[in-house]
Amino acid sequence: MFQLSSVRNQRIPQNGRAHYTSVSYNSVVIYECRFGFKLVGPATRTCNASKLWDGLEPVCEEIKCEDPGPFYNGYFEGRSYSLGSTVFFRCFEGMKMEGARSATCLENGNWSNPIPKCLSPCIVPEMEQGNFTDFSPGSRVSHGQEVNITCIYRYDVIHTATPVSCNNGTWSHVPTCVPGKNDHIYLSKVYYEQYRNI
Numbered sequence: 416m417f418q419l420s421s422v423r424n425q426r427i428p429q430n431g432r433a434h435y436t437s438v439s440y441n442s443v444v445i446y447e448c449r450f451g452f453k454l455v456g457p458a459t460r461t462c463n464a465s466k467l468w469d470g471l472e473p474v475c476e477e478i479k480c481e482d483p484g485p486f487y488n489g490y491f492e493g494r495s496y497s498l499g500s501t502v503f504f505r506c507f508e509g510m511k512m513e514g515a516r517s518a519t520c521l522e523n524g525n526w527s528n529p530i531p532k533c534l535s536p537c538i539v540p541e542m543e544q545g546n547f548t549d550f551s552p553g554s555r556v557s558h559g560q561e562v563n564i565t566c567i568y569r570y571d572v573i574h575t576a577t578p579v580s581c582n583n584g585t586w587s588h589v590p591t592c593v594p595g596k597n598d599h600i601y602l603s604k605v606y607y608e609q610y611r612n613i
Contacts, residue, residue: 428454431475440464448475451498453524480520488533496520506533511558534558535584544570545592556581564590571595 427433431448442462448454456473463469478498483491488510492503501519506512514531521527536555539547548563550556558581566572570592580587 428473428475430477431473438462440466444468446473451478452476453478478520478522478524480524480526483518483526483530486530486533488535489531498522502526504531509536509555509557510534511536513558532583534582537581537584537586540586540589542589542592545572545590558583566592566595569595 428446428448430452431446431454433444433446435442435444440462443459444462445459446454446457452475454473455476457470458473460468460470460472480496480498480500482496483502486504489504489506489512492505493501496502498520501517503517504512504515510533512531513534515528516531518526518528518530536557539550539552539554539556541552542564545564545566546552547556548565550562556562560581562579564572564579571594573591573593579590
């Protein structure tokens with residue numbers, strides 16, 4: 416506690432200000448912080464009969480967001496976490512982003528967007544009696560890309576109820592070429608839903 420006679424020039428918090436009209440009994444001081452800072456402690460204090468300001472003196476703390484958290488298969492650009500700062504999300508080469516590409520630190524101390532996901536591509540496997548059209552074994556297929564399967568002469572591709580799809584580096588299943596009933600090349604075009612960036 417500070418005596419009234421000595422607190423008048425000391426009660427203004429750093430990075431803030433105090434509003435008052437007098438320093439007499441029952442007078443009230445109102446505190447506020449400048450932009451980018453938040454008030455920690457009472458917003459008002461009253462002068463009591465003992466010529467003391469009641470309560471504890473508040474302080475102004477800088478508003479900062481916490482570290483956005485772990486970001487797998489990617490990295491951040493921008494390392495300031497203060498109010499109004501923006502971080503940008505980047506995926507490693509070959510990865511596909513799902514979610515917002517940036518986030519801004521808000522006045523409530525939270526980020527405007529959650530961390531996105533960086534989805535891994537699928538690796539084209541070896542196929543007996545067939546191949547992935549336009550893709551050689553070991554090459555990468557991005558998440559959401561349309562796939563064509565071709566079987567060699569006298570072989571047909573086995574269809575399944577679920578299309579072939581790449582989910583963060585994992586194929587839903589791998590088509591198989593089996594001896595066919597007809598002597599012709601069988602071309603199967605397998606579709607799966609085209610992913611749309613948000």
